[in-house]
Amino acid sequence: MDIKKRISRLSLDQRKSVLGILFTAPFTVGFILFLLYPIIQSVIFSLSDLSIVEGGYEIDFVGLSNYSEALFIDSYFRRIFIDTFIRLLLELPAILIFSFFAAILLNQKFRGRMLARVLFFLPVILGAEIIIRLGQAHYMEQAMQLGQGAFFDVEAIGEFLNQLMLPPELTEYVLAAIDDFPEIVRSSGIQILIFLAALQSIPSALYEVAHIEGATGWETFWKVTFPMVSPMILVNFIYTVIDTFTAPDNQLLTYIQNIAWGSGDYGISVAMSWFYFLAIAVLLIIVFVSVSRYVYYES
Secondary structure (H helix, E strand, C coil): CHHHHHHHHCCHHHHHHHHHHHHHHHHHHHHHHHHHHHHHHHHHHHCEEEEEECCEEEEEECCCHHHHHHHHHCHHHHHHHHHHHHHHHHHHHHHHHHHHHHHHHHCCCCCCHHHHHHHHCHHHHHCHHHHHHHHHCCHHHHHHHHHHHHHCCHHHHHHHHHHCCCCHHHHHHHHHHHHCHHHHHHCCHHHHHHHHHHHHCCCHHHHHHHHHCCCCHHHHHHHHHHHHHHHHHHHHHHHHHHHHHCCCCCHHHHHHHHHHHHCCCHHHHHHHHHHHHHHHHHHHHHHHHHHHHHCCCCC
16 A cells, blocks of 8 residues: 555656556666676687686686787778768668658558558568578579569669769769669568558647648658657667678677687687777767757657
8 A cells, every 4th residue: 555655645657657667667677687797708708718628618818908909900900880870871861762652652541452561571571591591592582683673673773863964982882772672672571560550650640731731742751750760760760770780690790709719819809899889879870860860759
């Protein structure tokens, strides 16, 4: 009874805070019990020369030499690291734009809409590992290239973009995105699902008011649809960054695994992992701070 009386005396904001603490408590407890110790241990390993011996392992503290070797001596790690970031910067806008407009199309009412949604969500339904194996076997690329040949004439699109007098950099980017279309489709399943849920959560009354006020479809999109979906743009932005950096076919992750289990340089591999993690964290912070300024949150 005392607990109920205390809760009844709390304000609405205080009750929400209590509920937030209760909902996050399982994650907090699980993190402390199962993740905190391995994280601390991995930091120690990254600062040590670790060797496997009979009955366990031995560590010899070497300071930041593992990080120095990963960054300044191992040129292959630097090259893959830079290539991974360049790949993200090139694919991220294409994935977000494609998934957003695909969600808009799938949100329309037309015959065969359910089949179209299933086709776009196949990478999510089948699972990433199956898709990766299909890609390694070149089945998916061949199938998508057949589709590209049927629907996309890259030379004709290039000529059309040149006639529009677009900047050469933009034209090259669009053509590169078309050439990488299979990978963009494979990486857009979750993003389409999130955008579709956001579009379906927009109150229909907002569109009715826009129609009564005489707004065109273009104005309705920029004044109603885009602001209401902008929080999910930030979510998909962050998700795409994490998904790209942790994908099963990520060459940098494969190289780090080979350093650990192939060469036996466990300390260096852990140092590479921590440097990779910190780089992702810094990038996410920059993305969140820069993009969140333009996000509309409905009060």
